[in-house]
Amino acid sequence: xxxxxxxxxxxHGWAWMEKRSTIKDVADLAGVSPSTVSVVLNGVDGARVAExxxxxxxxxxxxxxxxxxxxxRGLRTRRSQTIGFxxxxxxxxxxxxxxxxxxxxxxxxxxxLLLMVNTGRNLDLERHAIRTLLQRxxxxxxxxxxxxxxxxxxxxxxxxxxxxxxxxxAAGMLPNVVPDEIAGGAAATTELLESGxxxxxxxxxxxxxxxVELRLRGYREALERHGAHFDPALVLREEPGAAGGYRxxxxxxxxxxxxxxxxxxxxxxAMGAYRAAAERGVRIPDDFSVVGFxxxxxxxxxxxxxxxxxxxxxxxMGEWAVETLLELAEGTTAMTGRPxxxxxxxxxxxxxxxxxxxx
Amino acid sequence: xxxxxxxxxxxHGWAWMEKRSTIKDVADLAGVSPSTVSVVLNGVDGARVAExxxxxxxxxxxxxxxxxxxxxRGLRTRRSQTIGFxxxxxxxxxxxxxxxxxxxxxxxxxxxLLLMVNTGRNLDLERHAIRTLLQRxxxxxxxxxxxxxxxxxxxxxxxxxxxxxxxxxAAGMLPNVVPDEIAGGAAATTELLESGxxxxxxxxxxxxxxxVELRLRGYREALERHGAHFDPALVLREEPGAAGGYRxxxxxxxxxxxxxxxxxxxxxxAMGAYRAAAERGVRIPDDFSVVGFxxxxxxxxxxxxxxxxxxxxxxxMGEWAVETLLELAEGTTAMTGRPxxxxxxxxxxxxxxxxxxxx
Numbered sequence: 001x002x003x004x005x006x007x008x009x010x011x012h013g014w015a016w017m018e019k020r021s022t023i024k025d026v027a028d029l030a031g032v033s034p035s036t037v038s039v040v041l042n043g044v045d046g047a048r049v050a051e052x053x054x055x056x057x058x059x060x061x062x063x064x065x066x067x068x069x070x071x072x073r074g075l076r077t078r079r080s081q082t083i084g085f086x087x088x089x090x091x092x093x094x095x096x097x098x099x100x101x102x103x104x105x106x107x108x109x110x111x112x113l114l115l116m117v118n119t120g121r122n123l124d125l126e127r128h129a130i131r132t133l134l135q136r137x138x139x140x141x142x143x144x145x146x147x148x149x150x151x152x153x154x155x156x157x158x159x160x161x162x163x164x165x166x167x168x169x170a171a172g173m174l175p176n177v178v179p180d181e182i183a184g185g186a187a188a189t190t191e192l193l194e195s196g197x198x199x200x201x202x203x204x205x206x207x208x209x210x211x212v213e214l215r216l217r218g219y220r221e222a223l224e225r226h227g228a229h230f231d232p233a234l235v236l237r238e239e240p241g242a243a244g245g246y247r248x249x250x251x252x253x254x255x256x257x258x259x260x261x262x263x264x265x266x267x268x269x270a271m272g273a274y275r276a277a278a279e280r281g282v283r284i285p286d287d288f289s290v291v292g293f294x295x296x297x298x299x300x301x302x303x304x305x306x307x308x309x310x311x312x313x314x315x316x317m318g319e320w321a322v323e324t325l326l327e328l329a330e331g332t333t334a335m336t337g338r339p340x341x342x343x344x345x346x347x348x349x350x351x352x353x354x355x356x357x358x359x
Numbered sequence: 360x361x362x363x364x365x366x367x368x369x370x371h372g373w374a375w376m377e378k379r380s381t382i383k384d385v386a387d388l389a390g391v392s393p394s395t396v397s398v399v400l401n402g403v404d405g406a407r408v409a410e411x412x413x414x415x416x417x418x419x420x421x422x423x424x425x426x427x428x429x430x431x432r433g434l435r436t437r438r439s440q441t442i443g444f445x446x447x448x449x450x451x452x453x454x455x456x457x458x459x460x461x462x463x464x465x466x467x468x469x470x471x472l473l474l475m476v477n478t479g480r481n482l483d484l485e486r487h488a489i490r491t492l493l494q495r496x497x498x499x500x501x502x503x504x505x506x507x508x509x510x511x512x513x514x515x516x517x518x519x520x521x522x523x524x525x526x527x528x529a530a531g532m533l534p535n536v537v538p539d540e541i542a543g544g545a546a547a548t549t550e551l552l553e554s555g556x557x558x559x560x561x562x563x564x565x566x567x568x569x570x571v572e573l574r575l576r577g578y579r580e581a582l583e584r585h586g587a588h589f590d591p592a593l594v595l596r597e598e599p600g601a602a603g604g605y606r607x608x609x610x611x612x613x614x615x616x617x618x619x620x621x622x623x624x625x626x627x628x629a630m631g632a633y634r635a636a637a638e639r640g641v642r643i644p645d646d647f648s649v650v651g652f653x654x655x656x657x658x659x660x661x662x663x664x665x666x667x668x669x670x671x672x673x674x675x676m677g678e679w680a681v682e683t684l685l686e687l688a689e690g691t692t693a694m695t696g697r698p699x700x701x702x703x704x705x706x707x708x709x710x711x712x713x714x715x716x717x718x
Contacts, residue, residue: 082491091475092460094453094657100477101451108484113491116450116475118459125467132441132472136495242661268657275663278637298453298627298657302601304634 029060037061082113083325084133086126087144090166091118094298096146099165102318103142110326112139127154134160140325143167144318148178148211161328165321166314168210175328177320177342181211184310184346185218186225188263188291191308191348193226196356197261197289201234203248203273204265212237212265215293219263234259238269245272253280253288260357261289267299270307270353285355295349306351313344320344389419396420441472442684443492445485446503449525450477453657455505458524461677462501469685471498489513499684502526503677507537507570520687524680525673527569534683536676536701540570543669543705544577547622547650550667550707552585555715556620556648560593562607562632563624571596571624574652578622593618597628604631612639612647619716620648626658629666629712644714654708665710672703679703 026041027034032053040049040057049057085103090096104114115138117129133141143153144165151167153174164176192200202219204212216235223230236252238244245264252259253276264270270292274284282288284305292300292309300307320342327333333340385400386393391412399408399416408416444462449455463473474497476488492500502512503524510526512533523535551559561578563571575594582589595611597603604623611618612635623629629651633643641647643664651659651668659666679701686692692699 089460091450091477092456092463094456094655097451097453097456101448101479104451104477104479104484108481113476113484113488116477117472118450118463118475120460120463122467125463125472129472241657246663268661271661296453296657298600298655302627302630304605 025064026057026060029064030056032057081111082115082136082138083107083322084130084138084141085114085116085144086129086133086141087116087118087146088121089118089146090144091116092120093146095294095296096144096166096312096314098314099144099318099321102315102320103144103165103322104318106319106322110322112326114142114322130154139329142321142325144321147209148181148214150210161325163321163325163328165317173340175324175340177317177324177344179211179312179317179346180343181214181346182218182221183343184293185215185263186222187218187346187348188215188293188310189219189222190226191291191350191354192261192263192289193222193228195261195289195354197259198228198357199231199234199257199259199261200228201236201249201252201259201262202265203236203238203245203252203262203269205240205244205269206237207240215263215265240266241268242272242275245269246276247272249273249276250279253277253282261291261354263291263293265293267292267294267296267307267309270309271299271303274303285353287358289354289357291354293346300349301351303353305353308351308353309349311347311349313346317342317344384423385416385419388423389415391416440470441474441495441497442466442681443489443497443500444473444475444503445488445492445500446475446477446505447480448477448505449503450475451479452505454653454655455503455525455671455673457673458503458677458680461674461679462503462524462681463677465678465681469681471685473501473681486513493519498688501680501684503680506568507540507573509569520684522680522684522687524676532699534687534699536679536683536703538570538671538676538705539702540573540705541577541580542702543652544574544622545581546577546705546707547574547652547669548578548581549585550650550709550713551620551622551648552581552587554620554648554713556618557587557716558590558593558616558618558620559587560595560608560611560618560621561624562595562597562604562611562621562628564599564603564628565596566599574622574624599625600627601631601634604628605635606631608632608635609638612636612641620650620713623649623651626651626653626655626666626668629668630658630662633662643712646717648713648716650713652705659708660710662712664712667710667712668708670706670708672705676701676703 023034023037026037037057040054041061090099107114119126119129140161142163142165145151145167149167150170151164152170162174164174166178168176168178189200202216220230236248238248249262262273264273270290273290277284277288284290292307295309295311300309327336327338382393382396386396396416399413400420449458466473478485478488499520501522501524504510504526508526509529510523511529521533523533525537527535527537548559561575579589595607597607608621621632623632629649632649636643636647643649651666654668654670659668683697686695686697
């Protein structure tokens with residue numbers, strides 16, 4: 001997984017930090033001039049060096065654990081073995097961190113490092129971050145959003161690729177990956193329909209974010225496919241989180257003819273749904289079924305009964321973004337036929353919150 | 360907040376990306392040679408330039424939105440206006456992300472950018488990351504852990520400062536900041552003692568991590584200060600998370616003489632405590648009081664009743680780490696008397712899970 005070039009010098013441990021070999025050391029050992037060493041190791045385009053000389057220089061450099069100064073090399077070759085990762089709040093909030101893990105893992109498989117900046121939505125800082133990363137010759141930039149967003153991207157030098165992670169471009173075309181929210185919403189609803197439910201509510205956030213609308217579309221499509229009636233009174237918009245889920249599901253359960261199941265926009269809202277049910281002596285899943293969205297590690301399996309939910313494929317999205325960026329940097333996407341827009345499937349995760357309707 | 364030098368060029372928007380002014384443009388406008396421009400803008404040590412010339416160059420550069428190539432400048436000045444932030448899993452897990460926000464905010468106040476690498480505990484990647492960041496001339500490195508850890512740090516070039524964030528060094532001395540776990544454990548226990556409880560349990564994780572022992576010490580100290588008996592039978596070690604809290608508190612509530620209150624090692628464990636209580640018809644806080652630890656945004660205020668808990672000062676720890684690093688880089692810690700080890704206070708956050716004992 002680790003390219004030879006890195007691995008070699010690590011075998012020498014941290015010695016290189018104490019005393020680094022110089023280009024002169026390598027030249028002496030290989031019996032060539034320092035400028036020949038520079039030409040070979042920095043891969044200067046078009047320079048002609050005999051294969052035998054090239055081999056001697058490479059071997060001498062490896063033996064001495066020598067590496068050309070990467071800042072200097074960056075200036076010449078315009079390659080840095082790094083990818084910039086600019087995010088709004090991905091690293092600082094407890095929602096989509098697995099995008100970072102997926103991206104770093106994919107980068108590392110290619111011997112590359114993810115250099116991240118978390119801007120906290122400070123636009124001055126964001127511009128400065130992108131600029132700094134470009135100046136440091138990152139091979140491209142991944143622009144990541146905490147939640148599925150419509151993204152306005154600062155204009156970039158066209159020579160370096162940019163991939164949107166968890167965002168779709170507000171204008172124009174950019175390679176991007178987002179969760180397949182429609183299919184996810186349909187999967188959640190279908191799980192309830194196939195358990196026999198017909199009066200299924202959808203409780204979402206009141207924020208106008210793409211996922212709310214798209215999951216609603218999936219919900220409606222699933223109802224239609226199963227010949228179930230769409231009742232607008234069963235679609236509620238509430239504040240985000242457990243408090244909103246509690247309020248929404250409380251009001252639904254207090255209807256003269258309450259729904260027998262609810263699809264909650266997030267696991268956090270589902271947590272509130274559990275509380276609303278418990279307060280009324282309504283048992284899950286015996287009397288009422290609940291499906292969430294997120295498969296959040298701190299919530300879904302911590303609830304009792306365990307919450308059936310739809311996972312957000314953050315890890316896979318992070319991987320996809322890096323793999324796509326690397327192909328774009330190499331210019332091979334046309335050859336491989338890689339799609340440049342990706343709706344990542346959201347897997348249904350079955351636990352114990354769905355059962356047949358009691359009425 | 361933003362240093363003039365950055366702010367100026369932002370006022371010109373993104374124009375610099377299309378067509379950047381050259382050093383020649385600046386030299387022409389200022390009426391000096393390009394090498395004088397270079398000396399002034401790169402702040403070469405010991406170079407003597409008349410104040411008037413210096414001013415003309417600076418003004419010309421500002422007017423043209425010119426900046427010396429930062430890679431080239433990095434080579435000369437060994438300063439990069441960046442801080443390296445190497446973490447195990449801080450950015451990818453839903454626990455301590457606010458350390459990143461605090462660190463980035465403090466860095467930005469000094470006009471600096473945090474360049475982060477999240478290693479996922481891959482040690483090869485970690486070594487490569489530290490090496491890459493040092494080669495790119497970061498002014499220092501913050502080495503951050505997801506939870507309060509005893510940290511083995513790779514050896515670093517002594518010229519660049521390193522600060523441990525959420526870790527204490529396994530050997531030797533390094534500037535570091537960790538939560539004041541003992542005082543936090545004492546605060547949680549004191550809150551229960553002052554509500555009248557005497558039989559108070561402590562349910563912790565079974566992992567051997569510093570926080571488990573240190574909060575236990577705070578718990579014992581608080582009991583002692585209030586003349587309450589320490590009963591080892593009321594200290595349990597369980598698996599992490601809601602499942603462990605559920606098991607631990609279930610067994611406590613089933614004792615012939617159960618405790619009247621519990622201090623849970625995490626909010627997640629407290630979530631399990633709520634479930635154990637609910638299943639037995641034990642009401643919180645009427646029949647049983649609960650205090651957590653974390654003040655986790657997805658849990659503490661989502662539980663019903665809201666969970667009284669002890670906050671982890673992640674944001675403040677991140678700020679402290681950067682401020683200390685910058686003082687170390689400037690060499691001013693001796694002058695300011697800044698302490699180089701910090702136990703950050705953990706605030707008690709009162710909600711509704713603590714009341715007087717019913718028995």
